[in-house]
Amino acid sequence: MHPLLGYVDRWSAKPGESIRLMVSSAGDAPFEARFARIICGDPNPRGPGYREIAMPHPLAGTHPGLDQKTHLGSWARLPLLDLSGCARGLVLCATIWPTTPARGRQAIASWRGAGGAMLSLEIDADGVVARVEDKGGATRVATGKVLVERAWYDVFLAIDPVAGTLSVGQRPREAHPGFADSGSASTALRGAPAPGVGRATIAALAAADPAGKPSHHYNGKVERPCIWTGLGAEDAMAAQRGATPRGTAPGLVACWDFSIGIPTLDVADIGPHGFSGTAENLPTRAMTGSNWSGAEHRWAHAPSEWGAIHFHDDDIGDVGWAPALEFRIPEDWPSGIYAVHLKSANGFDNVPFVVRPADAAPKAKVAILLPTVTYHVYGNFVRPGWGRNNRARALEWGAITHTPDENPELGLSPYNFHSDGSGVSMASMARPMIDKRVNHFEMMDPAEYGSGAYWVNVDSYVVDWLTRKGIPHDVVTDHDLHAEGAALLEPYSLVICCQHPEYHTTEMLDGLEGHLARGGRLMYLGGNGFYWKTVFNKQAPWALEIRRAENGIRTWATEVGESYHAFDGSYGGLWRKIGRPAQKLVGNGFSAQGIYLGFPYTVADAVADPRVAFLREGLEAELRPGAQIGERGFMGGGAAGHELDRWDPRLGSPRHALIVASAVVDHPQFKPVNEDRLGFLWPAPLEDLIRSDMVFFETPAGGAVFSVGSMNFVGALPIDGYDNLLTRMMTNVVRRFIDPAPFAP
Numbered sequence: 162m163h164p165l166l167g168y169v170d171r172w173s174a175k176p177g178e179s180i181r182l183m184v185s186s187a188g189d190a191p192f193e194a195r196f197a198r199i200i201c202g203d204p205n206p207r208g209p210g211y212r213e214i215a216m217p218h219p220l221a222g223t224h225p226g227l228d229q230k231t232h233l234g235s236w237a238r239l240p241l242l243d244l245s246g247c248a249r250g251l252v253l254c255a256t257i258w259p260t261t262p263a264r265g266r267q268a269i270a271s272w273r274g275a276g277g278a279m280l281s282l283e284i285d286a287d288g289v290v291a292r293v294e295d296k297g298g299a300t301r302v303a304t305g306k307v308l309v310e311r312a313w314y315d316v317f318l319a320i321d322p323v324a325g326t327l328s329v330g331q332r333p334r335e336a337h338p339g340f341a342d343s344g345s346a347s348t349a350l351r352g353a354p355a356p357g358v359g360r361a362t363i364a365a366l367a368a369a370d371p372a373g374k375p376s377h378h379y380n381g382k383v384e385r386p387c388i389w390t391g392l393g394a395e396d397a398m399a400a401q402r403g404a405t406p407r408g409t410a411p412g413l414v415a416c417w418d419f420s421i422g423i424p425t426l427d428v429a430d431i432g433p434h435g436f437s438g439t440a441e442n443l444p445t446r447a448m449t450g451s452n453w454s455g456a457e458h459r460w461a462h463a464p465s466e467w468g469a470i471h472f473h474d475d476d477i478g479d480v481g482w483a484p485a486l487e488f489r490i491p492e493d494w495p496s497g498i499y500a501v502h503l504k505s506a507n508g509f510d511n512v513p514f515v516v517r518p519a520d521a522a523p524k525a526k527v528a529i530l531l532p533t534v535t536y537h538v539y540g541n542f543v544r545p546g547w548g549r550n551n552r553a554r555a556l557e558w559g560a561i562t563h564t565p566d567e568n569p570e571l572g573l574s575p576y577n578f579h580s581d582g583s584g585v586s587m588a589s590m591a592r593p594m595i596d597k598r599v600n601h602f603e604m605m606d607p608a609e610y611g612s613g614a615y616w617v618n619v620d621s622y623v624v625d626w627l628t629r630k631g632i633p634h635d636v637v638t639d640h641d642l643h644a645e646g647a648a649l650l651e652p653y654s655l656v657i658c659c660q661h662p663e664y665h666t667t668e669m670l671d672g673l674e675g676h677l678a679r680g681g682r683l684m685y686l687g688g689n690g691f692y693w694k695t696v697f698n699k700q701a702p703w704a705l706e707i708r709r710a711e712n713g714i715r716t717w718a719t720e721v722g723e724s725y726h727a728f729d730g731s732y733g734g735l736w737r738k739i740g741r742p743a744q745k746l747v748g749n750g751f752s753a754q755g756i757y758l759g760f761p762y763t764v765a766d767a768v769a770d771p772r773v774a775f776l777r778e779g780l781e782a783e784l785r786p787g788a789q790i791g792e793r794g795f796m797g798g799g800a801a802g803h804e805l806d807r808w809d810p811r812l813g814s815p816r817h818a819l820i821v822a823s824a825v826v827d828h829p830q831f832k833p834v835n836e837d838r839l840g841f842l843w844p845a846p847l848e849d850l851i852r853s854d855m856v857f858f859e860t861p862a863g864g865a866v867f868s869v870g871s872m873n874f875v876g877a878l879p880i881d882g883y884d885n886l887l888t889r890m891m892t893n894v895v896r897r898f899i900d901p902a903p904f905a906p
């Protein structure tokens with residue numbers, strides 16, 4: 162892990178509010194903190210240049226460092242489990258769907274009592290394994306039957322104190338011809354285990370040290386682990402195949418029913434003692450169980466068919482570091498993008514955050530809405546080889562050099578696959594997200610002068626641009642919009658969405674629609690915006706969930722029957738498939754994807770329309786139909802690139818909208834989005850699909866929307882010191898959009 166890393170507990174704060182900063186410093190080395198307001202986060206020396214304003218703060222200076230760790234792998238933490246009533250014997254059983262059965266030792270459930278007593282039900286390369294340890298020694302017995310991956314099995318561990326045996330068994334729910342994967346085995350117990358009170362876990366092996374982290378994490382689904390006493394293994398296995406037992410069933414010690422509390426981190430024991438616990442590190446819930454019939458797809462209609470939790474050995478949640486400092490935002494700090502810079506003898510890092518205006522402060526007319534929910538979802542996108550690839554340039558530019566692929570301890574993003582091949586659907590911000598930094602670039606830019614930057618680094622171009630043009634603005638975040646809705650935007654005439662506002666919650670879309678409904682103006686300066694739905698966890702507000710249902714440009718797809726979010730029971734996937742297409746909100750929507758390469762827009766005849774006379778102000782001679790704009794850019798060498806959005810009235814684009822410019826891209830590495838394709842042919846000529854449409858339209862409430870529909874667009878703003886034809890035109894849009902004179906469609 163990089164020797165100096167930090168994260169904050171919130172994306173934004175107002176003057177007077179505080180932000181907690183968690184830091185890990187290798188070897189407990191002291192670290193220095195300093196604060197800065199970011200004017201431009203892009204480290205490219207050939208671009209506008211990294212610029213910040215130092216912001217003195219009482220907590221700037223040297224602080225003691227603390228070496229802190231992360232722990233990967235999800236599991237269920239159970240309370241102290243009293244097994245002293247199991248003197249007549251004990252059967253621990255579960256239904257499992259292992260995803261990496263050949264990978265080695267993985268614990269399905271474990272218990273550790275006093276004096277070294279331990280029992281665990283595991284899988285290993287030789288099938289299901291039972292282990293018991295105590296003072297008398299260790300006993301291990303395995304079925305010797307290799308498990309088939311992604312198949313359901315009922316499994317058990319049984320201790321018979323009368324016979325003095327430890328038994329283990331596995332039985333597939335469906336036959337697998339050619340695989341002898343059913344079996345059981347028994348062996349003599351060494352010693353005489355006397356179960357009392359102990360620490361218990363599901364999906365990992367409890368650590369011998371009570372303060373330690375569990376090990377031997379399990380990959381796959383676990384359904385309804387149960388403990389019985391006074392019951393034979395066969396009877397317990399029969400019960401496992403049947404309906405969920407009643408809590409009062411004779412002999413039932415514990416039964417964890419994962420179909421209860423699906424949106425939560427709670428793991429419910431319906432047995433007589435209530436040994437309920439907590440899911441740690443965000444395993445995935447609302448997973449189809451062994452009894453899923455296919456008749457229902459919405460888990461909330463039949464939760465008992467979604468009684469499985471999928472655990473992964475690389476899941477991550479709240480890493481839980483001790484705070485290094487809690488800094489209060491001084492009253493005189495203006496709204497903007499900020500960073501706390503960290504430096505130790507071993508390395509440097511920075512953590513960006515946003516200062517919002519105080520409640521009582523006068524507001525600017527413009528709010529820059531930083532797409533922090535999309536940053537959050539993309540946090541720690543591991544791309545193998547990128548660290549090595551980018552290092553020389555990062556060092557040359559004095560930029561951040563650490564990358565997710567070289568820091569696997571920080572976990573994955575929903576753009577990655579878990580180690581077992583399943584898609585990552587959870588995103589935690591309670592950990593360092595090291596690719597969401599200022600003074601950071603994402604990729605080697607194909608343009609020799611380009612930045613290859615992304616995220617806050619290019620969103621800060623919008624700050625830089627407005628600052629240079631003398632247009633006052635505040636900065637707010639997606640997380641604020643989610644929490645406060647349209648009320649957040651109420652003071653503002655104009656809301657500017659930045660480079661890549663791809664992920665939205667229902668509350669966020671409601672907020673933006675509310676802004677437009679009251680006559681607010683909106684500029685969307687990105688591409689592939691308003692695309693996926695995401696949902697916050699109510700209990701763990703640092704966690705987001707994504708279900709990649711149906712189709713769309715995506716790195717993985719949800720499994721059949723798992724298209725509804727665990728966190729709130731709602732349907733997941735593209736907003737377009739949920740009835741709220743981007744085209745309806747902003748006039749254009751995702752149409753084509755390609756490499757990080759930019760192309761110019763060609764100004765359309767509509768630019769001469771009197772409705773957009775404001776666009777041409779002072780630019781009459783140049784901004785004419787056929788003119789090219791955005792022909793250079795610091796993101797891929799041009800304004801229209803990477804991900805392109807088109808105007809399409811069939812998907813909800815307003816018919817009265819004016820397309821003032823378009824970029825039709827003819828390049829073999831650009832393709833239409835798959836959600837537009839039904840057969841082997843595309844539904845329209847490629848020039849109608851691989852295009853970016855710059856769209857203007859008035860809203861019924863006297864407001865207006867201006868959307869550029871390109872991911873690389875903001876990279877063209879800084880060209881020639883923000884004084885090029887495209888940027889002058891965009892400045893005209895801003896000036897008109899903050900003019901209170903209503904628009905008339």
Ligand SMILES: [Fe+2]
Binds near residue numbers: 661663689
């Ligand atoms: Fe994206």
